[in-house]
Amino acid sequence: MTVPPAGRRERKKAATRQAIADAALRLFLERGYDQVSVRDVADAADVSTTTVFKHFTGKEALVFDQEQDREERLVAAVRRRPPGQSVPDALRRHILDTWLPIETHPQRAEFARLVDSTPELSAYAGHMWTRHARALAAAIADEVGADRDDLACAALARYALEVPALARGRDDPRAAVETVFDLLAHGWRPPAAR
Template identity: 65%
Template sequence: METPGRRERKKAATRQALADAALKLFLERGYDQVSIRDIAEEADVSTTTLFKHFPGKEALVFDQDQDREALFIAVVRQRREGQSVVDALREHVLDGWLKLADHPQMAEYTDLVNSTPALQTYGERMWTRHTAALSAAIAEDAGVAPDNISCQALARFVLDIPALTRGRPEPRKAVEEIFDLLTHGWRMP
């Protein structure tokens, strides 16, 4: 893997500073009380610079959107030889989602998204796009049509795991139960 050059590092740092500033302000004041100009000022950049990194205010809340989608696709395409798609996705969710779920700001972040209609709508569109991309990668791997319903269902269920397990007393156990269902089918509890 190639180390990013200075320019790429600076761009990534600016992007992260913008996302961090936006989240800080949104949590302090509320989403609707914060302007693009407020965010740019907090990050010490121009609004033009902000728009070079993010298409709009909602995207600042979901700043790792593209990275997450690419990572899910890579999990399918670059899994270990002999590892099933479901097992690779299980490993990825257990390693990634559970760390995010333990983040000290996760409850505040979730409340922000759930209490802001514009963010809910944006998030739903984002997850729909992720579902389509992940489903296409699974279908390609399986050698079936991109609109295969089983691939779409698997992608949808996997991407819904964070919402299904959020707030559970034992999130790891909940994630394992869902993947056991996906692997072995329905069994009476």
């Protein structure tokens, strides 16, 4: 859950940022990414292009407006987990709490088509994924007292970030997430014969 900004100025900045992101996504889904300019987004949000660039680094960032927050929450899931909770279990809980609502959002399929059909957005998503994996691996390493380039920590981070892709489209996405995290926590066992 996101904590709303405390002061009036922060609330106003957050509202402006959200209005820009909402306008951008609406236009991109209606017209296609390549047919919408930053000027179009600014006009739709009733702000200047300068204001758009105060809030977003570029056109691609308008599509992935919550990614910085997602990365921070991902790292926090590891660093702020309850005493006695393992890192894989903290990541399992985080994925279940954050990914499942996204997966069931009514615009998820449209959003996925937009990203998958736009090379710039697919590339941007790949760079974000790599950045998230590095940040998560560093947090895991810090938590267990390992070097930041520890291979096991990097592997756990990458595998955990792949769980949503593996669970997507399954009949029971929650059960799929649980299955993959059981594998991460306890190792692979051959599936029972059907």
